[in-house]
Amino acid sequence: MPAVIILGAQWGDEGKGKATDQLGVRAEYVVKYNGGNNAGHTVVVGEEKFALHLLPSGILSPACTPVIGNGVVVDLDVLFGELAELDSRGVDTSRLRISSKAHIITPYTKMMDALSENALGSAKIGTTGRGIGPTYADKASRLGLRIQDLFEPAELRRKVEASLAHKTPLIRALGGQELSASEVVDQLLSYVDRVAPMVCDVAHELNEALDAGKTVVFEGGQSTMLDLDHGTYPYVTSSNATAGGACTGSGVGPTRINRVVGVMKAYVTRVGEGPFPTELLGTEGEWLRERGGEFGVTTGRARRCGWYDAPVARYSSRVNGMTDIVLTKLDVLSGLEQIPVCVAYEIDGKRVEEVPSSEAEFARAKPIYEYLPGWSEDISQCVCFEDLPQHAQEYVRYVEKISMCRISSIGVGADRTQTIILRDLID
C-alpha cells in the first residue's frame, strides 16, 4: 500500500505522531505536508519520549527519509534547534529533505501573530504564537519568502523589504517594535550553508518513489476541525490539514493516494478558543485531563476535554474520504461507570444529526448523548481485541458504527507497542 495519509480527525493531539511512527518504521518516506512548529507530535519508544514539532515523525526510523513538503511553514531557528536536540540523543538526522517551495516563518510574521492576537482581545483565536497564520497570510498575499530565496540574496532582500513595507505601519499601529530589513536578511542568510544539502524538489522525488512502488506516509499536522476551510472558522489554523492538503502540500496527486487514516481519541480534546459541543467544564473534564495527561506538547496549555463526538467523526470521515480510523487512548476511559457518546446535537430546539455548516449554529449546538456501560480493568497490556473487557469491546464497536468508518487500530497506551492492530494500514 504505497501512499497513506495520517491525519487528525478531531481538534488535534489525537496521537498522529504515534500512528505515523508505527507506519514510519516500514515506510521509505514520511512527509509533513502542512503547518509548522505549531504541531507537537509525541512518540514514545521504551523509556525514550520524543516531542516533534517541525520534523516529521519518520525522522526516528533509520530506514525512512523524512520530508518537509511545500505546504509547511519553516522556522529555521526551530528547525536547527530540533535537529540539534535529536542529534544529541543519537538520532541520525542527516536524511531530512526540505522542499525548495516551503515558506519561511520570519521575525516579522512571528511578531504579527502576537500583535494580532493581542489586538483581538477577548475575541482572540488562542494561537500557538509561532507565526503560523501571518506566514500563510504572506504566502497568499504573494509576499512570502520561500526556502529557495535563501540562495538568491538580492531577491531575498527585495522580498523582505516589500513585505516589511506592508507590515511596518501595522506593526507601529499595534504597538510593536519596528524591524530592520537588513537584520532580518542577515539572520536568514546565516542558515544558508546548513539548509543547502537538505533542499530538493519534493514533488519530483515523491512521485519517483511512488513510481518505484515505495511506501510514502503523509503526516498531517493539526486536524480536520482546525482546517482553514473545513474547521470551526475563525477558530482554526491557517493551513489545510485535511486529506486534500496532503496533495497540495507535497505535489502528489489525489489519484496516487491509497488510504486516508483519521486518528481520533476515544474522547475529544481541544486547545485554544472556539466551539466544542461536548466540552466538560467541571470535575469530569478535570478527570479526563489528569488521566489522559492532556497538556499541550507545544505550549503546555491545559487541553479542554469532552466526550466522543460522533457527528464530528462522520463529518471528518466525509471531508477526508477516510478509509480507516485509528482510535487512540481507549485506556484513559477505564474506571468510568458509564461513558457518554454524543450521537447528535440539539440546535434551537431541533435534533440535528450532522455538523451544521453555519458557524453560528455550531456554536449553539448542545450534545445529545447515548450512555454506554464502562469497565474498570486496566487495558494497557491488552494485545488483541479479545483481550479487552466486554464493555470496552462494545464501546469500540459502537463508536465504529456511529462514526460510519472502520476502526483499524486501538491505542491502549503511549508506547509504540501499546496498540491493538485490527488491520494492517500499509499492506
Ligand code: GDP
Ligand atoms: P499528536 O499531536 O496528534 O501527535 O498528539 P500529541 O502527541 O500532541 O498528544 C497525544 C498524547 O497521547 C501523547 O502524549 C501520546 O504519547 C499519547 N498517546 C498516544 N496514543 C495513546 C494511547 O493510545 N494511550 C495513551 N494513554 N496515550 C497515548
Ligand code: IMO
Ligand atoms: P498537532 O499537530 C492542537 C490550534 C491552536 C489554536 C489554533 C490556531 O499537535 O495536533 P495556530 O498557531 O496554528 O495559528 O493556532 O489551532 N492548534 C493546535 N491544537 N494541536 C495542534 O497541533 C495545533 N496546532 C494549532 O491552539 O487554537
Ligand code: MG
Ligand atoms: Mg499534538
